[in-house]
Amino acid sequence: MKAEVIPGGTITSAKGFRAGATRAGLKTRGGLDLGILYSEVPCVAAGLFTGNRIKAAPVLLCQEHIAGGRGQAIVVNAGCANACTGEQGVEDAAEMASLGAKKLGISAQDVLVASTGVIGMRLPMELISAGIEKVALSKEGGHELAQAITTTDTFAKERAVALDLGGMELIIGGIAKGAGMIHPDLATLLCFLATDAAIDAGFLERALRRAADLSFNMLTIDGDTSPSDTLLILANGLANNRKIEEGSAAAKAFQAALDEVCIYLAKCIARDGEGATKLIEVAVEGALSAADARVAARTVACSPLVKAAVHGNDPNWGRIIAALGRSGAEIDGSKIDLFVNSICLMKGGSPQPFDENEVRGAMKGAEVPIKVCLNLGSYAATAWGCDLSEEYVTINSEYTT
Amino acid sequence: MKAEVIPGGTITSAKGFRAGATRAGLKTRGGLDLGILYSEVPCVAAGLFTGNRIKAAPVLLCQEHIAGGRGQAIVVNAGCANACTGEQGVEDAAEMASLGAKKLGISAQDVLVASTGVIGMRLPMELISAGIEKVALSKEGGHELAQAITTTDTFAKERAVALDLGGMELIIGGIAKGAGMIHPDLATLLCFLATDAAIDAGFLERALRRAADLSFNMLTIDGDTSPSDTLLILANGLANNRKIEEGSAAAKAFQAALDEVCIYLAKCIARDGEGATKLIEVAVEGALSAADARVAARTVACSPLVKAAVHGNDPNWGRIIAALGRSGAEIDGSKIDLFVNSICLMKGGSPQPFDENEVRGAMKGAEVPIKVCLNLGSYAATAWGCDLSEEYVTINSEYTT
Secondary structure (H helix, E strand, O other): OOEEEOOOOOOOOOOOEEEEEEOOOOOOOOOOOEEEEEEEEEEEEEEEEOOOOOOOHHHHHHHHHHOOOEEEEEEEEEEEOOOOOHHHHHHHHHHHHHHHHHHHOOOHHHEEEEEEEEOOOOOOHHHHHHHHHHOOOEOOOHHHHHHHOOOOOOOOEEEEEEEEEOOEEEEEEEEEEOOOOOOOOOOOEEEEEEEOOOEOHHHHHHHHHHHHHHOHHHEOOOOOOOOOOEEEEEEOOOOOOOOEOOOOHHHHHHHHHHHHHHHHHHHHHHHOOOOOOOEEEEEEEEEOOHHHHHHHHHHHHHOHHHHHHHHOOOOOOHHHHHHHHHOOOOOOHHHOEEEEOOEEEEEOOEEOOOOHHHHHHHHOOOEEEEEEEOOOOOEEEEEEEEOOOHHHHHHHHOOOO | OOEEEOOOOOOOOOOOEEEEEEOOOOOOOOOOOEEEEEEEEEEEEEEEEOOOOOOOHHHHHHHHHHOOOEEEEEEEEEEEOOOOOHHHHHHHHHHHHHHHHHHHOOOHHHEEEEEEEEOOOOOOHHHHHHHHHHOOOEOOOHHHHHHHOOOOOOOOEEEEEEEEEOOEEEEEEEEEEOOOOOOOOOOOOEEEEEEOOOEOHHHHHHHHHHHHHHOHHHEOOOOOOOOOOEEEEEEOOOOOOOOEOOOOHHHHHHHHHHHHHHHHHHHHHHHOOOOOOOEEEEEEEEEOOHHHHHHHHHHHHHOHHHHHHHHOOOOOOHHHHHHHHHOOOOOOOOOOEEEEOOEEEEEOOEEOOOOHHHHHHHHOOOEEEEEEEOOOOOEEEEEEEEOOOHHHHHHHHOOOO
């Protein structure tokens, strides 16, 4: 019951899902910017949303629509986040759902919406309306949809895995977008998942939460949490498997497959952070609690000084220790072991002699693994981030203009 | 009883203080890097230290020496932080205090030490020893000392004020260094203050804590808290005033003067943040609690996206609202008023039309004031930070190499 990656897989890889996208004219830089995901039949649905107290209008609408645990379509645009747009924004999000429902011939209640892009600008509803009209749905349309949700991303993020449950095949596919304003508290901006599994709604919601805790909630680009963060999963049951319930072997296999897809997408987001040239993976072991392991790993991955040092291949490991120290996790400076790409820089709190050129070389790769053993307990966690480059600043000092 | 700024004032402006610095050879870039502050007589002393769980060796030593509430000298170096240096580091810090004591003919217990610079490197004790030997103390030496404690700072940070207590003049002088790894939890790296006031030790400690809460603890450059943060004050009593006790009119005047010096130095540190081209001042009003006002102001000042937008004069105010939303402070999106340099961008949660060129022009100044009215309660706080530039990344990707 091991999941296998589907080469070229995407969110429409599972049975009964179709998608499409169009250029509605919302992105100033051009390109696909509006899309739809659609299931032939109503789905069991679950969602997780931003921890930011300022929630974009589409988030408010999704929370309302998904409360009943079902959904059938997602309408999404990039270029404008419909956030900080007051009552008008809420009306616009509802109108976007209605336009999608009308096109698809389903209830507006079964349509979920998401928007990403500039904050504080009203959705251009004429473009949205014309765009929804134009979208053509197809089995291959997941790739277009993955493109349409990007903003400052440099590549589309897609993944699908197949899971064999004793001769019965399930598929879980997903797409995500990231790039900036990414910090754990559902740190994904947008991620949509679609599966043909028949599945218990309560289990689906819990499975999604657990997967997010291992993936998107361990991801950080810049410490800023977006008001638009939205993670949705639709399960349409067309695989005709015996309904997956909590506690079963099938549930365990489904969870592992879902974790794999979410971790893969989260790492894609980290790798493609604004201005990023490298993925940083921070593994913390030996923490006194799970919370300590998580906060320690995330704090190191988020430290601008660690990120800048990684950018310059500078083995300035003191910054890693300083970040651990301010993380709030229980630590004992005299017990820490620290490794960069398996090279030991500190053992039991004492700096170890190392070959600077060797460490610099190890930091030049596309992935820089940092491992910290706190040697206090038995809890571990892994976080992902990226280096901080001059390009990040350039992108973000010229974003709206 | 109002404090007056002393033009050209520094840490040796108060009676009985002398200082000096030398080039010991600790900074790879050259320049003064080791200095001493000395009072002719023993002082009442108080200190505040980093909240980082990893504390540099000089911090551990200062905490021990200052426990008795007295001190007479500070020996300080830049270029090497003596942090993450284990038992050896603690021995080196003690040796640094002993060398200072021997030179000055006082007890090592009355010598405080501080070190700033690269983490994880052992103090070169031969250079320290020879440097201490060479330092010549003088009444004007505060200026040299202010230079000697800088690392990536581009200017020395000095201030002194005179306080007239009914014909009796007190002076409070101070110096600070900042630039990077600066985040509220005593966010100063190093700040030393010297006054000739006769003052109650308990009041001095509380006054210092209150001044830090209004100044250094409302300061952020990059979100990273240093293991070396040290704020020290020495009061030698040579002004011969009636001893200042908590609750008196003199205490109130002293507190106001101390606040002024600390806020001035904190703003200098913000203005001179690594790569910074501007000072950002974030004033939050109408919060439900003092803690909410403080965390909201600091979160906005610390947001990399807000900082990058300010760098590019980009009126992307949605990022300010997004930062408020993730700050943890109680907020109601429909009540927020937002002003950049007095231009209203949001009123009662609704975006206001504004002239983009006017706002861009207002953001081009050396100081960018951001005001947020939460309209929920009566608490206010002000935080200081700086813009995020490509230069910040360049500096920090090449720090040790």
